[in-house]
Amino acid sequence: MIWYILRRIVYLVPTLLVVSIIAFVVIQLPPGDFLASLISKAEETIDQAQVDALRERYGLDEPIHVQYWKWISGIITRGDFGDSFEWNRPVSDLIWERLTLTMVISLLTLAFVWILSIPIGIYSAVKKYTIGDYLVTVIGFIGLAVPNFLLALVLMYIAFRYFGQSVGGLFSPEYIEAEWSLERVLDLLSHLWLPVVILGTAGTAALIRVMRANLLDELSKLYVDAARARGLSELRLLFKYPVRVALNPLVSALAWVFPALVSGSAITSIVLNLQTTGPLLYRSLQSQDMYLAGSLILLVSILTIIGTLVSDILLAWIDPRIQLQ
Amino acid sequence: MLPTRTKLDQQLTADERLLDVKDVKTHFFTDEGVVKAVDGVSLSLKRGQTLCVVGESGCGKSVAARSILRIVPPPGRIVSGAIQFRQRDGHVIDLTAMNPRGRDIRRIRGGEISMIFQEPMSSLSPVHTVGSQIMEAILLHLPVTKREARKRAVSLLDMVGIPRPGELIDAYSFELSGGMRQRAMIAIALACEPQLLIADEPTTALDVTTQANILDLIRDLQRESGMAVLFITHDLGVVAEIADDVVVMYLGRDVESGTVDAIFHDPKHPYTRALLQSIPRYDSRDSRSAAHDKRRLYSIKGTVPHPFDRPTGCPFHPRCEDFIAGTCDSIDPQRFSASRDHSVRCLLYAETDEDGRAKDSSS
Structure with a gap:
């Protein structure tokens, strides 16, 4: 039983990795980005230089795998989910109480x-x-x-x-x-x-x-x-x-x-x-607030995976017909 | 309704009867109508004896057996008749008078009368060990501790021929083969040394070799313990092998009952005769010539009628080869005795034995 649980936990790692990639890709899929939607909503026109400056600051012009790496390495090493563009606050500040x-x-x-x-x-x-x-x-x-x-x-x-x-x-x-x-x-x-x-x-x-x-x-x-x-x-x-x-x-x-x-x-x-x-x-x-959206999707996915794990362990515990191999 | 105890005692002591089922009717009240699954069955069983109940699928054999233990599933209900059972302490009780959910019948179930079922695959819980189910039966009926119950369970498993009983007591049903499961079921049934074992087609779902093993096992255990066995089957080969007495059922009633010799060598009822004729034989002269002639195996014409469409008169008349028009389709036959301990419900024998009619009227 203990080996079964341990093995299942080890399997979690690649699953979580794939889930994080999918979460990140999904939020990038819609055309445009946060700046585009910001510009479209803005009352006055924002000049191109300003937009480029923002884009560089947020790293939006970098290739997607570089952006992903920045995001995921921040989460793993520092528990830093990035900043929310819209709220101008770290994502982790926003989500923990919620x-x-x-x-x-x-x-x-x-x-x-x-x-x-x-x-x-x-x-x-x-x-x-x-x-x-x-x-x-x-x-x-x-x-x-x-x-x-x-x-x-x-x-x-x-x-x-x-x-x-x-x-x-x-x-x-x-x-x-x-x-x-x-x-x-x-x-x-x-x-x-x-x-x-x-x-x-x-x-x-x-x-x-x-x-x-x-x-x-x-x-x-x-x-x-x-x-x-x-x-x-x-x-x-x-x-x-x-x-x-x-x-x-x-x-x-x-x-x-x-x-x-x-x-x-x-x-x-x-x-x-x-x-x-x-x-x-x-x-x-x-609003295409990508770090916030991505982090939320990632956390919901993690909950799903943990929920599955918990239910599998419970099921293996209460139903002897389930083989632990 | 319930006769007094002294009267019952006298009735039963006469021939040391253990069980006396008298004209029991068990009907199912469905939305579409009343299904008369058992419609007047009488049978009796002495101590240590084996009684076989035979008949086609759907003739009410299983419902009759379940009626004895009062475990007929709803919307089924016993509507009339009596089931007298002699308890171990000598008292005779009427099982039909008991509350099917009450304490009294629960003491009988598993304690005095046990039952094993057709499908050993599904008659054990999928999520409990074999041992826990045997111990449950022991702890329900015997004043023993858990440790003693476990010891007894191991020796029961050993008795029914399960190898390594000390280990397999903790096995789950899905870890055992069909034959092993039926052995485990028998161990549960025998846990409290019942006086009567009801076996509802216990070998039907098993392969032929395992069938023979299980039959041998039941016979050996019966010889050792002296319990009576009510064996339900549609396999006449099994009947010939194990029965003392036989009851032939058709459409919810006993059409003929007698000793195994009487039924096999001197069958009276056209249905019984037809059943015996439809057994394929390879040892008799008939079949050798049959092989030559390429004659078809005899089969009873027609099929069992729909339960809502019971024939009038004798229920067998539409399929009967000796059908007497105007008589069989209007008169419901009583039980007539063909000889001592041999009764038949057929109008062909109505005139031959007036005594039997008077002695053994059914309704």
């Missing part, structure tokens, strides 16, 4: 999704074709069908109208720029439920369906009958055998659920005005 908040929201959402969907999915499968099952299914489909941003707007309205909460963002106005303190954490928590519920709804609905389908498959397997035939009680039987097997696909789904939460929440985050990475990435892509 990345932390994104992680917190994602992990909470993931917990919310699992805690809610697994028991409901089990109930729905065990009581299939009963009123309870139909009810859960209908609610689940509504949750799947309603776009997150719409749900965000509705819940924001409810939170504001009936609970008098300041809506939008993750902090009340007085805490936005404040230092970290107990009060600030509590304020954060009181704001967190909204994005967690909104981001988790669709995932919960989807996972209820997945759990229900998985479990229904397992419930009709002969090993369930065999366990029943040796005298196990229904409840112990349910959790020891079919539920245990039905959870495996959920663990492997972890790999794609996680990055989707990190990057896929951009629109909701914009609607809710969350200080997460989604809106930042969206803006940086619009």
Whole structure:
């Protein structure tokens, strides 16, 4: 097992290298560069000498592999992700707090999704074709069908109208720029439920369906009958055998659920005005702020790879059928 | 509904019966209609005896077996009949009166009556070791510690002929061959020395050599432990080899039952006769001439009717070669006794034995 994990970690290195190259190439693909989009947006004309000076300063006229090398060597040796053109600040200053908040929201959402969907999915499968099952299914489909941003707007309205909460963002106005303190954490928590519920709804609905389908498959397997035939009680039987097997696909789904939460929440985050990475990435892509965009894409990719690794290790741990060779 | 215990005791002690299934009906209530999977089956089993239930696929053999353990999957349900079982302490209980999820039936399952299934490939959990499943059965029914249960599990694996039992107790099912898995299933089934083993086509999914090994194993274990075996199969060769008594089923009911000699040498029911005729033989005079004539192997005409489309009268009449128009398609035959311990549900025998009709009426 330890060798398996070590080997998987070693494999990460070339994967990350390739991912970083792709991330860098992708952000270079659109025509023009940050200066071009800056010039196009600028009110007054910028003379060519000024543009050339900027271009040289940012190294934009160098060949792409030289630019890439500057960027990646800075990350590896100094943890320096380069400067954001638009914000005129180091990328690392901009992203760490946002990345932390994104992680917190994602992990909470993931917990919310699992805690809610697994028991409901089990109930729905065990009581299939009963009123309870139909009810859960209908609610689940509504949750799947309603776009997150719409749900965000509705819940924001409810939170504001009936609970008098300041809506939008993750902090009340007085805490936005404040230092970290107990009060600030509590304020954060009181704001967190909204994005967690909104981001988790669709995932919960989807996972209820997945759990229900998985479990229904397992419930009709002969090993369930065999366990029943040796005298196990229904409840112990349910959790020891079919539920245990039905959870495996959920663990492997972890790999794609996680990055989707990190990057896929951009629109909701914009609607809710969350200080997460989604809106930042969206803006940086619009303005071709290449070091910022590239770094964000790289970090999301790294999260994806780590998510895959974690789910693979978990799966190897809980499912003996997976060969470690 | 439930007869008093003394009455039951008297009924059963007469011939040391272990299990008495009386006219059990198990129906499945689906949206499309009621499927009468088991529609009046009676059978009885003495201690240490082997009873074979034979019949085509879909005739209700498996559902009948599952009805005994009360593990019929929904929407199936026992709608009438009684299943009397003599517990180890001598008390006779009616299994149909029990709550299928209750503690009482769970004590019977695995403790007094065990079951092994058709597909050893899928009857073991894919994510638990063989040993943990044997130990589970032991710990559920016997007052032993985990360590003792493990020791017992190893000796059970040894008993069913699994090599290196001390090692393979920690193997997962996917690490074992089909034959080994069925041996492991038998070890689980025998873990608490049941009085009755229900074997639902335990050799169907195995190759012929392994089949023979598993049959030998079951027979040896039965001889040592004195348990009774209810063996479900469609293989008449297996029946001839292991059965004491035979019940032939067709469309959810027993059409003929008797000793293995009576069924093979003096079959009464047209269905039983047709079944026996459709066995390919290479040792008899018939087949030698058959080889010469290039005659086709006999097969029963028609197919098993759709469950929603049960024939009226005798369910076998559309395929029967001795069909009597106006009689067989309107009168549902009772059980008539052809001789002692040999009963047949066919109107051909209606007049021949008035006594049997009176003694052994079915509905």
